Amino acid sequence: MNQQPPKILIADDEPLYRETTAEFLREEGFECVCVEDAHDAIDVLQNHSFDLILSDLNMPGNLKLELLQEGRTAYPETPMIIVTGVPSTESAIESVRLGVTDYLLKPVKLDELLVAVQRALPAQPRQTQRQEARPQNNGHAEPLPANIAGAPTTAMPEFGDVIGQSPKMLEVMEIVECVAPSNTSVLITGESGTGKEIIARAIHNRSQRGSKKLQVIDCTAIPDSLFESALFGHVKGSFTGAVKDQAGQLKAADGGTAFFDELGELPLVSQSKLLRVIQEQTFTPVGEDKPVRVDTRFLCATNRDLQAEVDAERFRRDLFYRLAVIHIELPPLRQRGDDIFLLAEYFLDQLRTPGSSVHGFSAETLDCFRRYRWPGNIRELRNVIERSLTLTKGDQVQAADLPAAILDPSDATSESTGVDDLAEISRDEALDRADRAYLSALLERHDGVIAKAARQAGLSRQGMNKLLKRHDIDANLYRG
Numbered sequence: 205m206n207q208q209p210p211k212i213l214i215a216d217d218e219p220l221y222r223e224t225t226a227e228f229l230r231e232e233g234f235e236c237v238c239v240e241d242a243h244d245a246i247d248v249l250q251n252h253s254f255d256l257i258l259s260d261l262n263m264p265g266n267l268k269l270e271l272l273q274e275g276r277t278a279y280p281e282t283p284m285i286i287v288t289g290v291p292s293t294e295s296a297i298e299s300v301r302l303g304v305t306d307y308l309l310k311p312v313k314l315d316e317l318l319v320a321v322q323r324a325l326p327a328q329p330r331q332t333q334r335q336e337a338r339p340q341n342n343g344h345a346e347p348l349p350a351n352i353a354g355a356p357t358t359a360m361p362e363f364g365d366v367i368g369q370s371p372k373m374l375e376v377m378e379i380v381e382c383v384a385p386s387n388t389s390v391l392i393t394g395e396s397g398t399g400k401e402i403i404a405r406a407i408h409n410r411s412q413r414g415s416k417k418l419q420v421i422d423c424t425a426i427p428d429s430l431f432e433s434a435l436f437g438h439v440k441g442s443f444t445g446a447v448k449d450q451a452g453q454l455k456a457a458d459g460g461t462a463f464f465d466e467l468g469e470l471p472l473v474s475q476s477k478l479l480r481v482i483q484e485q486t487f488t489p490v491g492e493d494k495p496v497r498v499d500t501r502f503l504c505a506t507n508r509d510l511q512a513e514v515d516a517e518r519f520r521r522d523l524f525y526r527l528a529v530i531h532i533e534l535p536p537l538r539q540r541g542d543d544i545f546l547l548a549e550y551f552l553d554q555l556r557t558p559g560s561s562v563h564g565f566s567a568e569t570l571d572c573f574r575r576y577r578w579p580g581n582i583r584e585l586r587n588v589i590e591r592s593l594t595l596t597k598g599d600q601v602q603a604a605d606l607p608a609a610i611l612d613p614s615d616a617t618s619e620s621t622g623v624d625d626l627a628e629i630s631r632d633e634a635l636d637r638a639d640r641a642y643l644s645a646l647l648e649r650h651d652g653v654i655a656k657a658a659r660q661a662g663l664s665r666q667g668m669n670k671l672l673k674r675h676d677i678d679a680n681l682y683r684g
């Protein structure tokens with residue numbers, strides 16, 4: 205059996221970084237070859253085979269990501285990790301589109317680098333599989349093989365449960381296709397009910413982790429004091445109430461994906477614990493002294509503006525950069541054009557009882573759908589259709605079957621502001637007022653009962669509480 209250590213090509217124009225990385229990896233048992241620019245890297249690759257390429261982005265000869273292109277086309281079997289000091293969403297998406305295994309930000313912790321290297325190397329010792337370096341084909345890049353990550357798709361991918369054909373959603377789906385096969389972290393943002401979880405599922409299902417678990421971790425549901433126990437698990441007797449050994453949620457995500465929902469709600473102290481897990485892929489259960497190693501991909505979602513949270517020092521900058529390598533911003537339903545009709549048809553089909561004669565919507569109903577703001581987005585649409593189906597008598601959902609707020613959306617924007625006044629204020633302020641008016645009307649109707657108001661708006665209770673807090677509305681004032 206071939207006992208050669210895995211061989212890594214390190215391409216970086218910063219001598220200090222290059223040498224310290226090589227020294228560290230050599231100590232860990234790898235063989236390293238260092239080059240200082242993309243030209244040298246491409247030359248070396250022609251005559252030697254490697255098990256992994258570790259490459260900087262901003263270095264001579266790589267302005268158009270030449271090394272990446274060459275690496276992925278001529279040596280598609282050789283995994284590649286990007287380590288960059290100048291991250292950008294564009295280069296991250298392009299790197300992932302071309303099929304890099306990981307995209308790390310400098311300064312990268314050595315432990316984190318080691319985890320990424322170990323993950324990128326195939327489970328089988330690569331020495332026995334190492335392919336002969338292929339000659340360059342006269343500078344003509346081969347087309348990307350269809351089976352590698354990010355090969356341009358000619359037809360739109362089949363997205364099953366994710367409905368949408370608007371340009372913004374097609375863009376989202378293209379990014380999902382590109383990023384799914386890598387281990388890169390993805391941050392998904394968007395208003396409540398825009399489908400953040402469904403997109404996380406789409407990424408997970410399309411990755412090689414798809415047959416393993418997608419563990420959803422709701423950051424609002426974990427009390428600060430129980431964060432470690434919930435995530436890392438605990439051993440019996442390690443604290444009052446720990447009556448038996450309990451595995452944490454991260455253990456369940458081993459081999460699969462951990463999806464942190466409502467990440468923006470995570471308190472600072474828990475953020476630092478999470479950062480460590482992501483960097484080192486290890487954690488120590490409460491009451492244990494030995495760390496547990498996992499292989500987990502991290503996806504997360506929030507409806508907060510995380511960059512603003514970072515600026516306000518409520519969210520750790522290093523965690524933000526680590527998680528937001530790829531950022532997918534989901535548009536609100538009101539910006540998805542005709543997707544609203546596709547979604548409405550889809551939910552009608554899904555939710556009508558077998559044998560129901562309802563098979564569509566009246567023109568007036570569709571018009572109401574188009575004009576309404578949908579603050580609860582797709583979840584609200586789904587709820588509205590579910591409710592209307594119970595009221596509809598004929599074979600079409602009529603406008604009269606819709607909730608009052610949807611029938612007359614102007615009610616929700618009136619709030620003592622005339623149309624002329626509205627034109628004087630910013631769009632954000634106008635939308636803010638509409639939200640406030642809508643929430644007040646809902647609370648009025650439901651006598652201040654938050655759960656009922658949330659149900660009608662298609663929001664979770666927590667989501668409704670957050671909105672009320674943001675608008676400084678006290679539900680108690682609406683109690684009868």
Ligand SMILES: Nc1ncnc2c1ncn2[C@@H]1O[C@H](COP(=O)(O)OP(=O)(O)OP(=O)(O)O)[C@@H](O)[C@H]1O
Nearest residue numbers: 365366367395396397398399400401402582583667
């Ligand atoms: N593009 C879509 N196609 C079909 N169904 C969708 C789509 N987007 C969202 N949904 C449905 O809308 C509902 C809300 O979606 P989801 O829970 O993913 O939203 P979210 O953004 O994670 O919400 P929250 O911020 O409240 O957690 C779910 O029932 C989901 O299946």
